[in-house]
Amino acid sequence: MGRRPAILRVSCVLLIVGGILLSALAGTARAQRAHDNVTLNFWIWTNDPLGRSLILPYFSQFEKSKPGVTVKWVTVSSDNNYVKYTTAIAAGRGPDVILTPSYNPPIPEWAANNLIQPLDPWFKQMNVSQDKWLPWVWKMQSFHGRVWGFVQEYDTTLFVWNKDMFKAAGLDPNRPPRTIAELDAYAKKLTKFDAKGNLIQAGFVPWQNYGGDPRYWAAMFGGSLYDPVKRAYTLNAPANVRALEWMGKYAKLLGGAEKVNGFLGKFTGNADPFYTGQVAMEMIGDWVPIFNFKPYGPKNLHYGVGQAPTATGVPYGTNIVIGSDTFVLPVGAKHPQESAQLMLYMMRAEPVLKWSIGEANVPPTRAAVFDPRFVRGVSYMAPAVQTAHMALQNPNVLRPFPTSSVWDYVESQYRTAMQQVEFGKMTAKAALDAVQKVAEDRVAKAKQENPDWYGAGD
Numbered sequence: 353m354g355r356r357p358a359i360l361r362v363s364c365v366l367l368i369v370g371g372i373l374l375s376a377l378a379g380t381a382r383a384q385r386a387h388d389n390v391t392l393n394f395w396i397w398t399n400d401p402l403g404r405s406l407i408l409p410y411f412s413q414f415e416k417s418k419p420g421v422t423v424k425w426v427t428v429s430s431d432n433n434y435v436k437y438t439t440a441i442a443a444g445r446g447p448d449v450i451l452t453p454s455y456n457p458p459i460p461e462w463a464a465n466n467l468i469q470p471l472d473p474w475f476k477q478m479n480v481s482q483d484k485w486l487p488w489v490w491k492m493q494s495f496h497g498r499v500w501g502f503v504q505e506y507d508t509t510l511f512v513w514n515k516d517m518f519k520a521a522g523l524d525p526n527r528p529p530r531t532i533a534e535l536d537a538y539a540k541k542l543t544k545f546d547a548k549g550n551l552i553q554a555g556f557v558p559w560q561n562y563g564g565d566p567r568y569w570a571a572m573f574g575g576s577l578y579d580p581v582k583r584a585y586t587l588n589a590p591a592n593v594r595a596l597e598w599m600g601k602y603a604k605l606l607g608g609a610e611k612v613n614g615f616l617g618k619f620t621g622n623a624d625p626f627y628t629g630q631v632a633m634e635m636i637g638d639w640v641p642i643f644n645f646k647p648y649g650p651k652n653l654h655y656g657v658g659q660a661p662t663a664t665g666v667p668y669g670t671n672i673v674i675g676s677d678t679f680v681l682p683v684g685a686k687h688p689q690e691s692a693q694l695m696l697y698m699m700r701a702e703p704v705l706k707w708s709i710g711e712a713n714v715p716p717t718r719a720a721v722f723d724p725r726f727v728r729g730v731s732y733m734a735p736a737v738q739t740a741h742m743a744l745q746n747p748n749v750l751r752p753f754p755t756s757s758v759w760d761y762v763e764s765q766y767r768t769a770m771q772q773v774e775f776g777k778m779t780a781k782a783a784l785d786a787v788q789k790v791a792e793d794r795v796a797k798a799k800q801e802n803p804d805w806y807g808a809g810d
Contacts, residue, residue, distance in 0.1 A: 390421045390687050392694060393447035395437065399427040406710045410703040414694055421690050434458050437682075441467045446682035448691040451504065455492060455676045455753045457760045463500045464757035464798075464805045468680045470498035474692030484699065488673060488743060488752040489716040491580060495755040496805070502695050504704065505713035506676040508736050508750075509562045509635050511660040514653075517542060517632040528633075528658045530668050532572070532598070535633070535661040542632040543606065551607050551615045554625070556633040558599045559774065560616060562674055563635035566766040569595040571672050571751050573663045577766070578754040583809030585762065585791040588784035594663070596780035600773040609774040622648040626655070635660060637674060639712040641732055657732040659739070669739045672751045676716070705729075714740070756810045758798055762791045 394411075396403070404425070411423040426447065428436055434457060440446045441462075452458060462468045482490050489503045515525035521541050529535040535556060542555030558569060567577050575591025578584070586592070603609040616625065625631040627649045636644075645653065659669045679695040681688060698704070701719040708715040709729035714736050715721040722741075727734050743750035756762070769783035778786075799806035 390690050392421065392423045392449060392687055392690055393426055394423050394449045394451070394694075395426050395428050395447040396451045397428060397453045399425075402710060406707045407698075407703070410698060410706075411694075414697045417697075418690065418693065423694065438462075438467060441682045441684065444684050446684055448682075448685045448687050449694060450680050450682060452678050452680065455503070455506075455673075455678055456755070459492075459501055459678055459680065460495070460755050460757040461760065462680065463496065463498075464802060467683055468500060469683050469685065469688065470500060471502070471681060471692055471695075472499050474689060474696075475499050478692070478696060480696060484717055484719070486716060486718060486721065486740065486743075487747065488750050489676075491752045492673070492676065492755065493678075495580075501678045501680040502699050503716040504677040504679060504698065505708050505711065506673045506716055508638050508671050508714055508739070509565075509568060509660065509674060510638055510640075510732070510735065511633065511658050512626070512636055512641075513633045513656050513658075514626060514629060514631075515656055516654050517629055521632075525654075526656065528656060529661045530659075532661050532663045539602075539633070540605065545607065549607060551611050552630070554606055554612070554615065554631045556602070557606065557612060557616065557631060558602050558635075559770065560631065561635055561640075562637050564767075564770075565672070565674055566763055566770065567672050567751065567754075568635065568674075569599060571670055572660060572666060573598070574666045576751060578756055578759070580752070580755060583756075585756070585788060585795070585810075587762075587766065587791060588781065588788040593780045593784055596770065596773050596784060599770065600776070600780060603774040603776070609771070609776075624649070627653060638714060638733065638736060642712045642730070657735065659735050667742065667746065667749055669735070669742050670749050671736075671739050673753045675753065677713075756795075757805070758791070758794050758810060761794055762787070765790050 408425070411425075415421055415423060437446070437450060437458070459468070482494070485493065485503070489506060493499055493501055493503055511528060513528050518525040523538060523541065529538045539555030542553065543551070544553040546552050557563070562568065570577055570592045573591045573595040575586075575589050575595060577587050577592060579586050603612060606612045619625050622644060624634075624644065626634050641657065645655070660671065662668050662670050679698065681691050681695070685691050699717065701717065701723065704715050704717055704720040705723055705726060707713070708720060708726060712730050712733070714733065715723075715726060720726060721737060727737055739750055765787050769778070769787045772778040772783050773780050795806070795810045798810070
């Protein structure tokens with residue numbers, strides 16, 4: 353989703369409402385006869401002109417194809433919206449369709465707590481093949497043996513570098529680092545301190561922007577924080593330890609985490625040290641060049657966009673899914689059949705392509721992501737398409753978002769561990785061993801409270 357808002361914490365709310373849900377709301381979708389004059393209440397976080405222009409024309413087309421069906425756009429502000437959604441669904445006052453501004457939370461948490469319906473009955477009825485979606489997207493839609501939603505788009509990371517800073521340092525402005533070793537060498541050459549030892553220019557800060565996603569550098573070092581097959585956390589795996597050790601070394605290289613964060617803290621709002629030539633390389637979300645760099649950066653900003661560097665043995669082009677908008681069918685929806693039809697209508701190539709170009713996100717379907725019009729519309733997304741091609745041959749190249757229903761909590765604990773290592777208070781191994789235990793304890797507690805969902809794992 354372009355201009356992604358901050359993800360709000362919802363675990364505690366779900367634990368509360370999970371205990372008060374009426375049994376009638378916990379049922380799966382039932383067959384439904386067509387009705388005349390059906391109004392589908394569609395809840396979405398945004399009401400901006402761009403978002404409406406990318407969706408409403410297709411709602412109009414859908415209404416024409418389904419006489420008697422009307423789609424009503426209802427904006428639920430991004431401020432605390434998951435709590436509002438959750439409370440409304442639990443009370444039987446939810447909408448027919450929700451388009452969320454992110455994937456986890458809330459999708460797996462809602463599924464585990466019977467707040468959304470599986471889409472299998474409608475999926476089978478409409479004879480839709482899972483091959484329509486990219487394999488890593490399908491893994492996010494279909495887990496615990498059921499289909500829980502349809503991903504409208506997915507976000508990924510991009511590596512950007514300041515070409516003018518590269519030139520000034522004697523580096524080739526058209527060749528970004530491809531390996532971690534090259535990244536380290538470039539970063540050292542591009543880092544500067546004043547006479548008092550204060551950081552005044554950083555080549556690279558691993559935890560800045562989306563480089564701070566706990567899953568990101570783990571993937572770049574060949575690791576993963578969650579095993580979707582075993583449905584278990586692997587936080588302290590050797591590759592993950594190496595990645596966190598590397599981040600700790602960067603903190604020392606840059607004069608200490610406190611100085612680095614103080615340096616970065618000077619840039620607030622839409623300001624970015626990348627604009628001013630004070631950070632040479634960054635990890636960003638795929639929407640940033642259009643929604644941040646273009647309106648807020650200087651007109652003479654010369655930068656490149658490409659794949660992120662990887663460790664030895666990890667394919668160049670490896671990446672992660674950092675989020676996605678997702679259509680879901682709440683429990684208690686008054687018109688489940690028409691709602692499912694609307695969601696699948698929006699999964700056609702044209703609406704997906706229109707949104708993905710307009711919001712600078714990656715299409716979730718094969719037909720749209722490999723359509724030449726996508727890269728023509730957002731030329732800097734060519735690396736994301738290249739990664740998609742690679743991932744069809746090697747699934748490890750692109751890691752989907754974890755389907756763990758306790759990920760929100762575990763991620764917050766992992767970020768604390770990252771800070772402990774960056775500030776030199778713990779070794780990477782000790783920090784990740786501690787978080788692994790926290791994650792396992794959390795899953796064990798959740799399994800006691802909801803044994804039907806957790807079964808063999810999270």
